Amino acid sequence: MTQTLAAATMAAYRRAAGCIAVITLTNPPVNTLSYLLRESFYETFRRANADAEVKAIVICGADGKFCGGADIKEFAGKFSGPSLVALIDDVEQSKKPVVAAIEGMALGGGLELALGCHYRIAHTKAQVGFPEVTLGLLPAAGGSQRLPRLITLTSALELITTGRRISAPEALKLGIVDKVTDKNALDMAIDFARDIIGKPLESRRLSLRTTPCPPDVESFLDEALASIRKHSRGAIAPLACLQAVRASVYSTFDEGLKKEQELFKMLLTSGQARALQYSFFAQRATKKWSMPSGATWKNTSARPLRKAAVIGLGTMGRGITVALIKAGIPVIAVEMGLKQLEAGKTVIMSMLEKEFKKKQLTKAYREMAAFTLDLAKLQEVDLVVEAVFENMSLKKQIFQQLSSLCSADAILCTNTSTLDIDEIASVTTTPHLVVGMHFFAPAHVMKLLEVIYGPRTSPTAVATAMQLAQQMEKVGVVVGNCNGFVGNRMFKLYAEQAYFLLEEGAIPEQVDQVLEDFGFPMGIFKVSDLSGLDIEWKIRQEQGLTGPKQIPGGSFRHRAGGRYSPLLDILCERGYLGQKTGQGWYLYEKPGGRVPTFNLWLHKFLEEYRELHGIQKHYVGQDEILERCLYPLINMGFHILEERIAASPEDIDIIYVFGYSWPRHWGGPMFYASMVGLPRVLDKLNYYHEIHPDIPTLEPSSLLKKLVANGSPPIGTWGAFIKEHNSKL
Numbered sequence: 001m002t003q004t005l006a007a008a009t010m011a012a013y014r015r016a017a018g019c020i021a022v023i024t025l026t027n028p029p030v031n032t033l034s035y036l037l038r039e040s041f042y043e044t045f046r047r048a049n050a051d052a053e054v055k056a057i058v059i060c061g062a063d064g065k066f067c068g069g070a071d072i073k074e075f076a077g078k079f080s081g082p083s084l085v086a087l088i089d090d091v092e093q094s095k096k097p098v099v100a101a102i103e104g105m106a107l108g109g110g111l112e113l114a115l116g117c118h119y120r121i122a123h124t125k126a127q128v129g130f131p132e133v134t135l136g137l138l139p140a141a142g143g144s145q146r147l148p149r150l151i152t153l154t155s156a157l158e159l160i161t162t163g164r165r166i167s168a169p170e171a172l173k174l175g176i177v178d179k180v181t182d183k184n185a186l187d188m189a190i191d192f193a194r195d196i197i198g199k200p201l202e203s204r205r206l207s208l209r210t211t212p213c214p215p216d217v218e219s220f221l222d223e224a225l226a227s228i229r230k231h232s233r234g235a236i237a238p239l240a241c242l243q244a245v246r247a248s249v250y251s252t253f254d255e256g257l258k259k260e261q262e263l264f265k266m267l268l269t270s271g272q273a274r275a276l277q278y279s280f281f282a283q284r285a286t287k288k289w290s291m292p293s294g295a296t297w298k299n300t301s302a303r304p305l306r307k308a309a310v311i312g313l314g315t316m317g318r319g320i321t322v323a324l325i326k327a328g329i330p331v332i333a334v335e336m337g338l339k340q341l342e343a344g345k346t347v348i349m350s351m352l353e354k355e356f357k358k359k360q361l362t363k364a365y366r367e368m369a370a371f372t373l374d375l376a377k378l379q380e381v382d383l384v385v386e387a388v389f390e391n392m393s394l395k396k397q398i399f400q401q402l403s404s405l406c407s408a409d410a411i412l413c414t415n416t417s418t419l420d421i422d423e424i425a426s427v428t429t430t431p432h433l434v435v436g437m438h439f440f441a442p443a444h445v446m447k448l449l450e451v452i453y454g455p456r457t458s459p460t461a462v463a464t465a466m467q468l469a470q471q472m473e474k475v476g477v478v479v480g481n482c483n484g485f486v487g488n489r490m491f492k493l494y495a496e497q498a499y500f501l502l503e504e505g506a507i508p509e510q511v512d513q514v515l516e517d518f519g520f521p522m523g524i525f526k527v528s529d530l531s532g533l534d535i536e537w538k539i540r541q542e543q544g545l546t547g548p549k550q551i552p553g554g555s556f557r558h559r560a561g562g563r564y565s566p567l568l569d570i571l572c573e574r575g576y577l578g579q580k581t582g583q584g585w586y587l588y589e590k591p592g593g594r595v596p597t598f599n600l601w602l603h604k605f606l607e608e609y610r611e612l613h614g615i616q617k618h619y620v621g622q623d624e625i626l627e628r629c630l631y632p633l634i635n636m637g638f639h640i641l642e643e644r645i646a647a648s649p650e651d652i653d654i655i656y657v658f659g660y661s662w663p664r665h666w667g668g669p670m671f672y673a674s675m676v677g678l679p680r681v682l683d684k685l686n687y688y689h690e691i692h693p694d695i696p697t698l699e700p701s702s703l704l705k706k707l708v709a710n711g712s713p714p715i716g717t718w719g720a721f722i723k724e725h726n727s728k729l
C-alpha cells in the first residue's frame with residue numbers, strides 16, 4: 001500500500017515546446033504537498049533549474065487539480081522533509097520564469113506555491129483560497145506575507161481571516177491571478193512561459209514588494225481587530241491571521257515570515273486546531289455510511305430522482321421544496337386546503353425568486369414547482385417528503401394513502417423530528433422504501449440532513465436519501481431509529497437542564513450568556529424564542545406530558561419517571577410563544593420583533609413559581625451552567641453510541657456542528673468531551689446526579705464509565721472499543 005502511494009506521489013517532470021520544463025504535482029486525490037511530494041518537488045525543481053536547455057518552468061497539478069495544500073494529516077506528527085517555505089523561496093528566487101497553471105483548485109499551501117511563482121494562469125472554473133483559518137491555522141508558507149503584498153490589504157485580510165474560496169474570475173479582478181482561460185490552462189501557461197523568456201523578473205518576486213496600505217492603516221487594522229473579535233465566537237485562528245497580516249505591513253518580509261511561523265506553531269498546538277482538523281475529516285467520514293446489515297456506501301447504489309413531491313407546506317415543507325428545486329429536481333407540492341396551498345405557494349415562489357436573484361437558480365424554476373390538493377397527482381414521482389404536523393395518526397394516514405397512490409418503487413420519506421419511522425412504515429406496503437429525512441429549519445439553508453433508517457428500511461432508500469443530501473449540498477448523516485434520533489434526543493437534555501436551572505435560580509440572560517461565551521451563536525432561550533416555544537410544546541403534548549393534571553405516579557414537577565419542568569408549557573398556555581407573539585423568555589418590541597430585552601414578567605413569574613413549589617433558590621455559576629447544559633447532552637451521546645444509533649462519535653459531532661451550531665472549534669460534543677477529559681465529565685455527572693437524584697439522565701452512561709475504566713482511549717478508537725465491548729455481551 002505504502003509502495004503504491006509512494007509510486008503515485010511525485011513531482012513528475014517533462015519537457016514541452018522544447019525549452020519549457022513542466023512539473024506536475026501528483027499526489028491523488030487532491031495533490032497535497034505531503035512529505036513525499038515535497039521531496040520529489042525539491043529534486044525536480046533543481047533539475048529544471050540546472051538544465052541549461054530549460055528556459056522557463058510551468059508548475060501544474062495532475063488530474064486537473066493544481067493542489068489542495070499541505071497534507072493536513074501531517075500536522076499531527078513531527079515535521080520532516082524539505083520545508084514548504086524553503087521550496088517556495090527556491091521557486092521565487094529562480095532565475096528562470098516560473099508560471100503556475102491552476103486548474104481545479106489552489107488552496108492553502110497550493111496557493112502559497114502559486115504565489116511563489118512569477119505568474120499565475122487559471123482555468124475559469126478553478127478556485128483559490130486560504131482555508132487554513134477553518135482548520136484553526138494560518139497560511140504558514142509565506143501566504144500571509146505574500147498575499148497582502150500582491151492585492152489590497154482589505155481583500156487579503158478578508159480572504160485570510162475568513163478562509164473564503166474565490167473563483168478564478170474573482171481572483172483575476174483582485175489581482176491574484178494574471179490570466180483566466182476557459183480553455184486548457186496548462187497549454188496557455190506553456191505558451192505564456194515561452195513568451196516571457198528573458199524578461200526581467202524582479203518586480204514579480206512578491207517578497208521584494210511592500211504591502212500597499214490604505215491611508216490610515218492603524219485605524220483600519222484596529223477596526224478589523226474589533227470586527228474579528230466580534231464575529232469569531234471565541235476562535236483564535238482569525239485573530240492570529242490578523243496579527244500575521246499586520247506583520248506584513250510593519251515588518252520586512254523575513255521578519256514577517258518569522259512572525260508567521262511563530263503564530264503557526266502557537267495555533268498548531270492549540271486544542272482548537274485539533275478540533276477543527278478533526279471536524280474536517282469527520283465531515284468527510286459521514287459520507288462513508290454503513291448499516292448494521294453490512295450495507296455500506298460502497299456496496300449500495302442510489303436511485304435516480306427525476307421528480308419529487310412534498311406534502312405539507314408549512315415552515316419545513318416550504319424550505320424543503322426550495323431545496324429540492326435548487327438541486328434541480330421538479331416538485332409537486334401538496335397541501336390539505338386551498339388557503340394553506342395558496343399561502344404556501346406565495347411564500348415558496350417568493351423564496352425561489354430570491355434564490356434566482358442571488359443567481360442560485362435559473363429562470364426555469366417557475367416550471368419546476370407545481371401545486372395541488374390532490375395526492376393522486378403523485379403517481380409518477382420517484383420520492384416524496386412528508387412534512388405535515390408532528391402527529392403519528394396523521395402521518396400514518398398520509399403514508400397509507402401514499403402507499404396506494406404512488407408507484408411501487410417510490411421512496412417515501414418523513415421529516416418527522418421525533419416519531420418512530422418503523423411505525424410510520426408499518427402502514428405501507430413498501431416499508432423497505434420508507435426512510436426518515438430530518439431537515440433542519442430553514443430547510444433550504446441549514447446544511448444538515450439526518451437520514452434515519454428503521455429496521456425494515458432498505459440500503460437503496462438510505463443511499464438515495466444520502467445522494468439527495470449531496471445533490472442539495474447538504475451534509476447527510478445516517479442514523480438509527482429512536483425517539484428524537486441523534487440530534488433531538490440529545491438536545492432534549494440540553495433544553496431540560498436549562499429549564500431546571502431557571503427553576504433553581506438562574507435567569508435566561510445568564511444561561512444564554514454562558515452558552516454564547518462558549519461559542520454558540522445564540523443561547524438556548526433566544527433560540528427557543530426564535531423558533532417558537534410551541535414547537536417543543538406540541539412534541540410534549542404528543543407525548544402526553546403536558547397539562548396541569550397530576551399524571552398517575554407523577555406530580556406537577558415529576559413526569560415520565562423523572563423531574564419535569566412545566567415552565568415552557570405554562571408560557572405557551574399563556575400565549576407567550578416567543579418572537580412571533582412579542583413575548584417568550586424575553587420581551588420584544590412587538591409581535592415579530594427581533595431584539596430580545598429583559599422580561600420583567602418572566603422574572604417575577606419565576607420568583608412566584610419557586611415560592612409556590614418550595615424551591616430553594618441557589619446561586620448558579622458559569623461552570624454549573626455550562627456543565628449542566630453540556631454534560632447530560634454528551635452523556636446521551638454515549639448512550640446513542642452504545643446503542644449503535646450513531647455509528648461513530650464523528651457522526652454525532654457533525655450533526656451538532658451542522659444542525660445545532662455547535663462551535664466548530666470545539667469539534668462537537670463528543671470531541672469536546674475527549675478534550676475536557678472523560679474522567680472529568682464522569683466525575684461531574686456523578687456529582688450532579690448525587691445532588692439531583694430525581695434527574696435520571698444525569699446518571700453516567702455505562703459506555704462512559706467503561707471508557708474511563710479503560711484509561712479513556714482516544715476518540716478515534718471508540719468505535720472499535722464499542723464493537724469489542726458489545727460483542728462481549
Ligand SMILES: CC(C)(COP(=O)(O)OP(=O)(O)OC[C@H]1O[C@@H](n2cnc3c(N)ncnc32)[C@H](O)[C@@H]1OP(=O)(O)O)[C@@H](O)C(=O)NCCC(=O)NCCSC(=O)C[C@@H](O)CCCCCCCCCCCCC(=O)O
Pocket residue numbers: 029030032068069070071072073077078079084085105107108109110112131132135138139140141143261264265281284285
Ligand atoms: C481540495 C478539496 C476542495 C477537494 O474536495 P472534494 O469534494 O473533491 O474531495 P474531498 O473533500 O472529499 O477530499 C478527497 C479526499 O482528500 C482528502 N483531503 C483533501 N484535502 C486534504 C488535505 N489538505 N490534506 C489531507 N487530506 C486531504 C479528504 O480528506 C478526502 O479523503 P477522505 O479519505 O477523508 O475521504 C477539499 O478536499 C478541501 O477543501 N480540502 C482542504 C483544503 C485545505 O484546507 N487546504 C489547506 C491545508 S493547510 C495548508 O495548506 C497549510 C499551509 O499554509 C502550509 C503550512 C506549512 C507549514 C510549515 C510550517 C512549519 C512550521 C514548523 C512547526 C514546527 C513544529 C514541529 O517541528 O513539530
Ligand SMILES: NC(=O)c1ccc[n+]([C@@H]2O[C@H](COP(=O)([O-])OP(=O)(O)OC[C@H]3O[C@@H](n4cnc5c(N)ncnc54)[C@H](O)[C@@H]3O)[C@@H](O)[C@H]2O)c1
Pocket residue numbers: 311312313314315316317334335336337340386387388389390391394398415416417418438439440441531535
Ligand atoms: N419546524 C421545525 O423547526 C422542524 C424542524 C425539523 C422537522 N420538523 C418536522 O417537520 C414536520 C412539519 O413541521 P412544520 O414546522 O413545518 O409544521 P407546520 O405546522 O408549519 O406545517 C405543517 C403543514 O402541514 C399541512 N398539513 C397538515 N395536514 C396535511 C395533509 N393531510 N395534507 C397536506 N398537508 C397537510 C398543514 O396545513 C401545514 O401547512 C413535523 O413533523 C415537524 O416535527 C419541524
